[in-house]
Amino acid sequence: MDILKRQHAPIVPEAWSEIDGEAKRVLALNLAGRKLVDFDGPHGWKHAAVNIGRLSLHKKQPVAGVHVGTRQVQPLLEVRVPFTLDTMEMDCVARGAAGLELGPVVEASERIARMEDEAIFNGFKDGGITGLIEASPHKPLPIPGAAIKYPQLIVEAREVLRESGIDGPYALALGTRCYKEVAQATEDGYPIRKRIEQQIIDGPLVWAPSVQGAVLLSVRGGDFVLTVGQDLSIGYASHDREKVELYLTESFTFRVLEGAAAIHLKHSAKS
């Protein structure tokens, strides 16, 4: 038996396929960081920490003449989002029912994707994670009020990275507000989004709800690493006659190796 205990859930195989498939679809849509940073793994449940190759030296010598240091590692977080499904509803798929009620799967998938992205973009101090926005040494560039000016702003941001010795390809992560503004804006009838994608950046343009404003970053590789132990999985917790409690889980950490490879674009406090 493995840690997920899926075989103990009173769920027919057809329903498991529906649950897994729906979670995968929503996760692929919502996970923004994974579309931009290097992926290291999956290494499985036993992978507990990343070796960062550093040593912390102790001032005190327990034995005279013996210098002691502790190896520094970055531990992985283990996250879990529980959700509950109706057992009878899950049985219906075996009778040929289509369109199962999987709202809790969607909600849990959005929630865990948000957690991973929060750590990647904004960091998670308690988990020892520095986000790529806070790790950037560049002064954030102010987002102009008019969406039509986005291309000019992104060119300016790209130049900041280039002048710091960071080459492309460059990708753009847009928070929800920026994403909407860019998606809706046109210049002489030509969509601003297309102009950005076809003429300014050479990496993907990604919707990233965890980002306040936007981030331009290099996706050349070697700058940002998401290390995953157990990749996103659905496990079983408990059940009664009517409900079954499952959970979405993963273990991961995130490291910034070159903070200068990203620059934050943010709205002014007034706008």
Added chain:
Amino acid sequence: MASDTYHEALELLSEDTKNMHRGLVSLIEELEAIDWYQQRADACSDEALKQVLLHNRNEEIEHAIMTLEWIRRHDQHFDAQLRTYLFAEGAITEAEERVTASATDAAASAATDGNGSLGLGSLKGRG
């Protein structure tokens, strides 16, 4: 162009597919080289050259397996099949049956990989 074996227009292919193509073509080339070195070594009448050719063949095996491992990490179906058949004991043709029999219906959900995860992995490059 790095490869002349694309079968569809390049602009229609994702970056993931192009990288997988590079991996698969490299694997094919390494396996072909193993076959060639093996045959040359068999036919060679000079013992010293034969040893060099066998050494080269063994190097190609290392290259092939490294490439295969990359493919496994990037394709959940390769991963699942390799987990079923590599290092299996008993008849190879019965390995799948043994694995299926040992897994319960629930754990055998089609959307998960061999570790029970959803097999998302890297999404880098996707917009």
